Amino acid sequence: MKEQSFNRVVIDPEALRHNYSLMKRLAGGRPLMAMVKADAYGHGMIVAARAFAGAGCSTFGVAELREGVLLRQAGIEGEIYVTLGFPRERAEAILEHRLTPVVYDIDTVRLLAALASAAGREVAVHLKVDTGMGRLGLLPEEVDPFLAAINGLPGARVAGLMSHFPEADVAGSASTLHAIATFSEVCRQAKSRISGVCHIANSGAVLNFPASHADMVRSGIALYGYHPAGRCPGGPASELRPAMAVRTEVVQVKTLPAGSGVSYGHTYRTDGPTRLAVLPMGYEDGFSRDFSNRAAVLVGGRRAPVRGRVCMNMCMVDVTAIDEVSVGDEVVILGSQGGETISAEDLAEWMNTISYEVLCLLGNNNQRDVSEEMR
Numbered sequence: 001m002k003e004q005s006f007n008r009v010v011i012d013p014e015a016l017r018h019n020y021s022l023m024k025r026l027a028g029g030r031p032l033m034a035m036v037k038a039d040a041y042g043h044g045m046i047v048a049a050r051a052f053a054g055a056g057c058s059t060f061g062v063a064e065l066r067e068g069v070l071l072r073q074a075g076i077e078g079e080i081y082v083t084l085g086f087p088r089e090r091a092e093a094i095l096e097h098r099l100t101p102v103v104y105d106i107d108t109v110r111l112l113a114a115l116a117s118a119a120g121r122e123v124a125v126h127l128k129v130d131t132g133m134g135r136l137g138l139l140p141e142e143v144d145p146f147l148a149a150i151n152g153l154p155g156a157r158v159a160g161l162m163s164h165f166p167e168a169d170v171a172g173s174a175s176t177l178h179a180i181a182t183f184s185e186v187c188r189q190a191k192s193r194i195s196g197v198c199h200i201a202n203s204g205a206v207l208n209f210p211a212s213h214a215d216m217v218r219s220g221i222a223l224y225g226y227h228p229a230g231r232c233p234g235g236p237a238s239e240l241r242p243a244m245a246v247r248t249e250v251v252q253v254k255t256l257p258a259g260s261g262v263s264y265g266h267t268y269r270t271d272g273p274t275r276l277a278v279l280p281m282g283y284e285d286g287f288s289r290d291f292s293n294r295a296a297v298l299v300g301g302r303r304a305p306v307r308g309r310v311c312m313n314m315c316m317v318d319v320t321a322i323d324e325v326s327v328g329d330e331v332v333i334l335g336s337q338g339g340e341t342i343s344a345e346d347l348a349e350w351m352n353t354i355s356y357e358v359l360c361l362l363g364n365n366n367q368r369d370v371s372e373e374m375r
């Protein structure tokens, strides 16, 4: 039997299915690639992929080859895009597992083409174009020479062009309008050489820029229930449902007299008799040290502020104002209890980051409870 940890990540597959259906509707019914990289933003890649498949998804996006292989080994069908690349010496795994590689250099295409034609097969690749992200991909002017160079290469076929926005979470952003125009032009020109699928829209673009939806969209954060810009500004995105909850429990309750220091460095000192609950949750568990003296958790349906520095495996919260707190009581780090909620946005603000990072940290550093249905 697997030993239980105090800390548990609970995923709601129904919320994942709901979010998938909502985003698909907002994308006008186009194919929607579910981004399940980074262990599905902390939700568990296989659990999440199964939930999205249950809502009709047949296209998945991961960063690395290793993730694509895990999905196939778990029996996930459909297309799996490997968007970041793969070690050259593992290129044959792309063919073996029928993965769709995203490419941005000719040597990779030649290598894949050679392997595929030796096996009497053809590999479909998608070409990454950098339309202003300043990250991975060919510059727009490099696309035509690239396509010309691999034209007629046996064993490989360019089945699509893709790009990525730096600022589509900001409605009306000039950089997004510029990238849409650039990508449309690149796709228009490429269509004389290839017949393929063009895709650029992420969650922000699905919500804010209908003109970017092209032949397919790709969504990550919205599928997990959060707006890419942070607090949801209203509109259809307010129907998104967060799918992750993180819970722990009280391991000790103690009352310190006025003037006592709490935790390393004594960065908090009690201003009166103070009841503290000690929690088995620290930065090792993704509960960042940035939460020291800033964050709150839910105990008995009320917010209890973090006192002093977050330690590696523990932190202390102030429960002076909360009646009858005992060892073993449930504590909500992320999610709802009673009428109160702590969202990934709340945690992101306390940590000066974005919900994406909070979900990855908490989800990937704690034991996940997986319902029977998703095993």
Ligand SMILES: Cc1ncc(COP(=O)(O)O)c(C=O)c1O
Residues within 6 Å of the ligand: 035, 083, 164, 201, 202, 203, 204, 218, 219, 220, 221, 222, 228
């Ligand atoms: C290439 C690519 N497409 C789509 C996405 C999904 O973005 P979002 O989570 O903002 O929807 C990502 C995530 O970073 C990405 O790297």
